[in-house]
Structure formats: C-alpha cells, structure tokens
Amino acid sequence: MPALDSLVARLSTYLSDDQVNLVRRAYFYAEQAHDGQRRRSGEAYVTHPLAVAGILADMHMDHQSLMAAMLHDVIEDTGIPKDALIAQFGETVAELVDGVSKLTQMKFETKAEAQAENFQKMAMAMARDIRVILVKLADRLHNMRTLEVLTGEKRRRIAKETLEIYAPIANRLGMHNMRVEFEDLGFKAMHPMRAERIYAAVRRARGNRKEIVNKIEQSLIHCLQREGLGGEVMGREKHLYSIYKKMRSKRRSFSEIMDVYAFRIVVDKVDTCYRVLGAVHNLYKPLPGRFKDYIAIPKANGYQSLHTTLFGMHGVPIEIQIRTREMEEMANNGIAAHWLYKSDEETLKGTHARARQWVKGVLEMQQRAGNSLEFIESVKIDLFPDEVYVFTPKGSIMELPKGSTAVDFAYAVHTDVGNTCIACRINRRLAPLSQALESGATVEIITAPAARPNPAWLNFVVTGKARTHIRHALKQQRRSESVSLGERLLNKALTGFGSSLDKIPEERLRQVLGEYRMTVWEDLLEDIGLGNRMAYVIARRLLASDGELAPSLEGPLDIRGTEGLVLSYAKCCSPIPGDPIVGYLSAGKGMVVHLDTCRNISEFRHNPDKCIPLSWSKDVTGEFSVELRIELEHQRGLIALLAGSVSAADANIEKIGMSERDSRTCVVQLVVSVHDRTHLARAIKKLRTISGITRITRLRA
Structure with missing residues (x-):
C-alpha cells in the first residue's frame, strides 16, 4: 500500500x-x-x-x-x-x-x-x-x-x-x-565480468579526469556569460554498453575512448543554439567534418540537437551537444514526451508522426513477410541507429539507415519504383545500384515498366522494407514462371502420349487434383515447374482410366540436354552421353540423371514414381564432367604434361588434385569435360601416351 x-x-x-x-x-x-x-x-x-x-x-x-x-x-x-x-x-x-x-x-x-x-x-x-x-x-x-x-x-x-x-x-x-x-x-x-571491469575502469578514470572536466566546464560557462547567452552546461558520461561497443567495433583501448570529453549545453530557444555554436567555435578550434545539424534535419526518431567536436586545451578533443529544453526532453523520453507536455508544438507533432510512420512501415512489412521469422529479421534490420540523409531530384529530404543503397532509396520512395528500378544516378552521374549512399547526395532512380527485382539485390540492401518487398516480388515472380514452365512441361509430356491438356476432360483434372490433395490447378503446375513433381508421372495419371493402369512410353524418354526440363546430372556418378542412364525425381532439383548402375538410387530403381528410364538422344549437345584417377611415377612438369595431353584431345580440365602415394609414385585426381564416351576414350588414349602412367580409372559411385 x-x-x-x-x-x-x-x-x-x-x-x-x-x-x-x-x-x-x-x-x-x-x-x-x-x-x-x-x-x-x-x-x-x-x-x-x-x-x-x-x-x-x-x-x-x-x-x-x-x-x-x-x-x-x-x-x-x-x-x-x-x-x-x-x-x-x-x-x-x-x-x-x-x-x-x-x-x-x-x-x-x-x-x-x-x-x-x-x-x-x-x-x-x-x-x-x-x-x-x-x-x-x-x-x-x-x-x-x-x-x-x-x-x-x-x-x-x-x-x-x-x-x-x-x-x-x-x-x-x-x-x-x-x-x-x-x-x-x-x-x-x-557479460557480467566485462561489465564489472569496465565499470571499475570508468570509476578510476572519473577521479583522474575530474580536474580537467571542471576546467573545460568553467571555460564554457565563462564563454556563454561573456557573449550574454543563457544556458546550462553539464558533463556527459558514456554509458557502459556504448564504451564496450566502441572498444569492440573500433578496436580501441579503454583509455583511447575515455580521452574524449563530452558536454551538453541546454538553452531556451532554437536561435540561441546556433549563437552558442558560434561562441564555442570561437573559444576552441572545431574539428573539420565533425559538425552535424540535427535541428534542421532531425534524426528518424525525432532527435534534435547540434553536434560539434572541438580541440580543447592541451589538444584534448571535446564533443559538444547544443539543444533546447524541449529537445532535451524529447531526446530522453522520445514519443513519451507527448504525454509529458500535451503540447501542440511542431517538434512534438513531428516525432509522433515519425513514430506512426515507422509503425506503419512495420505493419506493411508484416503483411508482405512470408512468415514471422522473416518479419522479425526485417524489423531487426530496420532498427538501425544511424541515418544518412539524401535528396530526391525535386529537393525533398529522405532519411535512410547508414549503408543504404539506391535500391533502398527506390523502395523508400514507393514499392513500384523499387520493383521496376533498373539503374540510378547519384549526383547526376550513373552509379551502381549497390553503391552505399552518403548524406547530401541527390539520388535519381531510372525505371522500366517491364523490369523486375533482381535476387542479387538481397545481398546489399539494408532496409527491412526493401528486403521484404524484394522477397515478396521474387516469390510472386517465381510462382508465375514456375506455373508457366510446368504447363509447358506437362503439355510436352502429354504430346509424347499423343494427347494435350486441352483434350483432358475437366472432371479428370479435378480427380487428379484430389489425388494430390490440391484444390488449385496452378499449384500442381507450379510443383511441376519447380521439379517437385515430374510432368511425365502427372501425364500418365491424367491419361489413366478408372481401374486401368496409365499408358507407358514405348521405350525410354530421350534426353537432349536441358530442353525445358528441370534437369541436372548427378555428381556421384557423372553420367555422360553413351552411358546407360536412369532419371531420378528429386524435390526442388527436378530430374537428376544417374548411371543405371549408381548405388545411390538402388533402392528407388524400380519405383515408377521416382525413377524413369532415360536414353541419350542422337543429337545430344553440351559438355559433361568426368572424374579420372591416374596413378603414375613422379616426374618434372607433370601437370603440364597432363594438361597438354587433355588439350590435344580437345577436352578441358575443370579441376586437378594430386597426392603422394610413396617416394616414387603419386595419384592425380582429374576432372575433365567431354562431349560423350567416344570423346572420353580419345582423351584417355592421349593420356596413356605419357610415360610413367601405370593406371587410369574413371571414378563412379
């Protein structure tokens, strides 16, 4: 009570x-x-x-x-x-x-x-x-x-x-x-131990610094009195966590960070802030490039103050903040100062508006995010303490987190500007979209109606809004492209059976959707396009009559390379044209081509939903990787000899590694790219001409 x-x-x-x-x-x-x-x-x-x-x-x-x-x-x-x-x-x-x-x-x-x-x-x-x-x-x-x-x-x-x-x-x-x-x-x-040590060091430093802090404070007070300016001067101490963060990020010792003396001057009105700034610049020499005017351009959280760094007595750096009483209250209590003052002043209204703007942005991110973890990641990214201030071509000021790029700027202007952005001009010169913006720059975005976000942007954007909208647009884009690809692949598979999607009754389409526990036909097409389901398998299901088996292709499916199929070649057995092969359906990868004898698919070999017999087309094109193991005697210029022989067979070396077996012999692992088995045989024949080679083996699973 x-x-x-x-x-x-x-x-x-x-x-x-x-x-x-x-x-x-x-x-x-x-x-x-x-x-x-x-x-x-x-x-x-x-x-x-x-x-x-x-x-x-x-x-x-x-x-x-x-x-x-x-x-x-x-x-x-x-x-x-x-x-x-x-x-x-x-x-x-x-x-x-x-x-x-x-x-x-x-x-x-x-x-x-x-x-x-x-x-x-x-x-x-x-x-x-x-x-x-x-x-x-x-x-x-x-x-x-x-x-x-x-x-x-x-x-x-x-x-x-x-x-x-x-x-x-x-x-x-x-x-x-x-x-x-x-x-x-x-x-x-x-970090209890670190906090205790820094606190003890601060207490010791406080005693050593007391005299010099008092001298600087007195000289600032006399300076204000001399100029007839009213104001309260107070020493400012860095808090433990900010000392720790500076020591870590700037890799400085405790004494280097505590060398800087910080003061705050609180005055009655904005006009006095600028007059005090002139007075202290007359008293001590200002450090170039260290003046910041947060009164004219407040920080994103509404913080207002003048910041300057001076060379004090004995060359000691002094950081000074100059602000009004309202600004001091705003700096300490932020948005809560509205209820403290219940005032209609512009500064207070401005901060409330900024807070609402930020919350509105957070809500927009929440609506666009794929899930709660993605959303919280975007919010964490967006809670940057430092800002850069840049100008639009018409002269409006925009605040962005430090390290922002033109893409962040584009999304800050409008989502559509970000989504259709193709290039930018910084200070009227063409610049890379990934270039970090600096305060005072004028940024102009060049757009194209048909342009779409690039996945590479996610590597350099820093604002949560940009990241969320890029991800959202890419998901939409990926879906539409996957649906389109899935439809083409399914039609292609049906053509092999002498049918097409137009000829399949609506009732049969609904039945097959039910079998896969889906309600929207586009979802099934998307799965085919992403390689999660095989067009060939779906085509057989669609053409199967009630109680009858689906028709099967006469002979294996021909492979010409990557003709539209989500197709890749297994690294475990490295199949090449001429090898007996089988297709394994892998979620997310589509069809993975393995050697018929590959041990990795032995358990799925006879599952028609997972494995499909394949054969190489007569007009197959492209280059295929094969790994060879070569046992040979040590000799000078060994790598050059191997490279020369492979090149003479019109093949390329992709990777080479060597290990010693004993003092006389070594083993070379060689990955070469060839067109087919005949080409591989030609390359091996050339390699065998090198004296000292005792054995060449093609590595498979």
Whole structure:
C-alpha cells in the first residue's frame, strides 16, 4: 500500500482525481486477479504491474496507459478474458492489455518462432495504438531490473532479446534514457565480468579526469556569460554498453575512448543554439567534418540537437551537444514526451508522426513477410541507429539507415519504383545500384515498366522494407514462371502420349487434383515447374482410366540436354552421353540423371514414381564432367604434361588434385569435360601416351 500511495501522489501532480481513481481501481482489480501468485523473488505478483505503472508515471503517461500497465498480465496469467476487462474498464484499455499480452494459446516449435509471433502480434496492436509499445517497454524494463533471480541461461536469453529488439525500439522511438538502461542492464546480464571491469575502469578514470572536466566546464560557462547567452552546461558520461561497443567495433583501448570529453549545453530557444555554436567555435578550434545539424534535419526518431567536436586545451578533443529544453526532453523520453507536455508544438507533432510512420512501415512489412521469422529479421534490420540523409531530384529530404543503397532509396520512395528500378544516378552521374549512399547526395532512380527485382539485390540492401518487398516480388515472380514452365512441361509430356491438356476432360483434372490433395490447378503446375513433381508421372495419371493402369512410353524418354526440363546430372556418378542412364525425381532439383548402375538410387530403381528410364538422344549437345584417377611415377612438369595431353584431345580440365602415394609414385585426381564416351576414350588414349602412367580409372559411385 505505501507503494500505491506514493504512485497516487505522483499521479495527482498531472492527472485529475477521476483519472487517478480509475488507476487505483485497476490496481485493486489486478491485486484480486493475481491473488496468491508470487514472483520468483518471493514478492506478491502485483508488485510487478505496480512498478511498471510507476515507470510510465515518470514519463507522465495518460491514465489509460497506467491502467493497462496495472492489468497487463491479467489476460495472460489469471485466465480473465478480454471481454471481462472491456466490461470493467472499456474497450481502449482492454485493447492495450491484449496488445501487450503474449500468445499463450498457441504452441511453437522453437523459442525463436514464439518470440517472432509475439512480436508480430504486438506490432499489429502498435499500429492501432502506439501506447502498446510504451507499456511493453516499461514491462520489459522492470523485468530487466529484477533479472538477477532467474537462472543464468534464462537471464542471458532475455538480455539478448532486449539488446536485439527492445533497446533498438526504444532508440527508434527516441527514448534515450530507457535505451541506455536497457543496454547497460542487458550488458551486465550477458557479460557480467566485462561489465564489472569496465565499470571499475570508468570509476578510476572519473577521479583522474575530474580536474580537467571542471576546467573545460568553467571555460564554457565563462564563454556563454561573456557573449550574454543563457544556458546550462553539464558533463556527459558514456554509458557502459556504448564504451564496450566502441572498444569492440573500433578496436580501441579503454583509455583511447575515455580521452574524449563530452558536454551538453541546454538553452531556451532554437536561435540561441546556433549563437552558442558560434561562441564555442570561437573559444576552441572545431574539428573539420565533425559538425552535424540535427535541428534542421532531425534524426528518424525525432532527435534534435547540434553536434560539434572541438580541440580543447592541451589538444584534448571535446564533443559538444547544443539543444533546447524541449529537445532535451524529447531526446530522453522520445514519443513519451507527448504525454509529458500535451503540447501542440511542431517538434512534438513531428516525432509522433515519425513514430506512426515507422509503425506503419512495420505493419506493411508484416503483411508482405512470408512468415514471422522473416518479419522479425526485417524489423531487426530496420532498427538501425544511424541515418544518412539524401535528396530526391525535386529537393525533398529522405532519411535512410547508414549503408543504404539506391535500391533502398527506390523502395523508400514507393514499392513500384523499387520493383521496376533498373539503374540510378547519384549526383547526376550513373552509379551502381549497390553503391552505399552518403548524406547530401541527390539520388535519381531510372525505371522500366517491364523490369523486375533482381535476387542479387538481397545481398546489399539494408532496409527491412526493401528486403521484404524484394522477397515478396521474387516469390510472386517465381510462382508465375514456375506455373508457366510446368504447363509447358506437362503439355510436352502429354504430346509424347499423343494427347494435350486441352483434350483432358475437366472432371479428370479435378480427380487428379484430389489425388494430390490440391484444390488449385496452378499449384500442381507450379510443383511441376519447380521439379517437385515430374510432368511425365502427372501425364500418365491424367491419361489413366478408372481401374486401368496409365499408358507407358514405348521405350525410354530421350534426353537432349536441358530442353525445358528441370534437369541436372548427378555428381556421384557423372553420367555422360553413351552411358546407360536412369532419371531420378528429386524435390526442388527436378530430374537428376544417374548411371543405371549408381548405388545411390538402388533402392528407388524400380519405383515408377521416382525413377524413369532415360536414353541419350542422337543429337545430344553440351559438355559433361568426368572424374579420372591416374596413378603414375613422379616426374618434372607433370601437370603440364597432363594438361597438354587433355588439350590435344580437345577436352578441358575443370579441376586437378594430386597426392603422394610413396617416394616414387603419386595419384592425380582429374576432372575433365567431354562431349560423350567416344570423346572420353580419345582423351584417355592421349593420356596413356605419357610415360610413367601405370593406371587410369574413371571414378563412379
């Protein structure tokens, strides 16, 4: 009760009495619902929702968010249905609670899948009401603060999830204070020894640096007073996780990172920010290329500030951030500052709009993603902390994650622009689509109506939106092409039986679809095109009468090479024209051609659905690989002799390897490409002319 009284006292400073009473009522309802439940620490369970509400109260969140915080585990942990919450507290609060609750009814194969599905559900709830994520972040923050009672493995798993998803989301929504606490708590849970050592080193450094920090602070204060500028100067310390990340990414020692002194100057209005910037540039020499104006062009999460780096006394680098009080509040609380100020200022509206824009993008990704794991991967990619700012040809500014390419830019403009993109101009010059964009560049996309996304783009795009849309378009493209190819292959197989698809009755098509447990004819054609089913087998099924066997081809199927069939040659036995062969139907690969005697298909040899007799056509073309094992005596220029003999037989060497058998003899593994058995015999005959060769064997399975 003292904790509740303390919370009520805080809420009374900014909420009405009726709103405070609604929050109290939600607390008593949660207390009753969680009656008898305990946390791992042994405390009554209701202390957790009360603490979550306390975190939101510090952000001055509205009464509905606080009620949802009190009730956020009721649906999940007590069996009270959503309808009961609607009846008691209204639909808005119930929807917030439901959005935060996990998917407890569904069972998942892996923890990763469960995590992905939960996040997917939360993303959809966020799209309806952004407060869902704020309640969820507060819930996760209290769980992180009380992590020490869990087992080591569970602690590390929760910390990893926090560092990968929740800290970047807090950053994306501009909530700096929460992000820093997430990162430091997560770091301590993941790497307790490293965190302890860095913390001890920071404490030691703080004592050594105290004098120089005070001197720089005093000189900055005197500078502002001299220029008649009001402002508060404060020293800034890097938090543990950011020190650790910098040490790892930049491969620097602790002392190198702590050499930089950081200060923040908070002033009354935007105009003063720029005047203070001029004053500090007069005081200390600025470092070229290190000035950033995030006031004119705010970061994607709404963060605004002027950043500059100066050469201080004794050449010590000083990082300075200059911002207004509102910007300071926005930087620390991000989107939560809306409820803190309840103001109509442009900066606040801008941040809310940016957050909504991001959530809208997340929802679009969710709709396009193939599954929840693909979706969460795209979201993780999209939670980049650094941005580049580029211009459209008409002068509009676009924000993209660092490392973005022209393809990312194209998808940011519009999905259709991305899908039909063929080239780009960066600063009016043609450039590769894979080139990373730099801030200030003007990007122009060249499109063609018939163009389609290239699978190679997935190797260099960095935004989640681009990745999701490319994958979606490729899946659609692959399906349409597979259906078309499947139809051609099936018609070809039917032609071999003197029939065609047009001649097959509709009723028979439906029967065969039923046999394969499919409802759409295109799905069966897609399977044929992808090589998951063989056109020849489907053709026999279609032509089979009730109770009769399907007709069979007279003699084996002729193979000319890759004439439309999804056809490949087995690497285990390397068949070449002239060898007796058989076709094995392999899912995803289509028809794989093996030697008739290959041991790898002996168990399927007599299964007509899996193996089909094949023969080489008289006009077969192409080159086929064969592996030879050559035993011979050591001699100078051995490789050159072998290469010369193979070349004299008009064949090519694809691969060569050599191993010693003893001091006098060695074994050479040679992969050569030939047209057929006759050509191979000619190549072997040439090789036999080399003196010292004792044996040549063709390797098969």
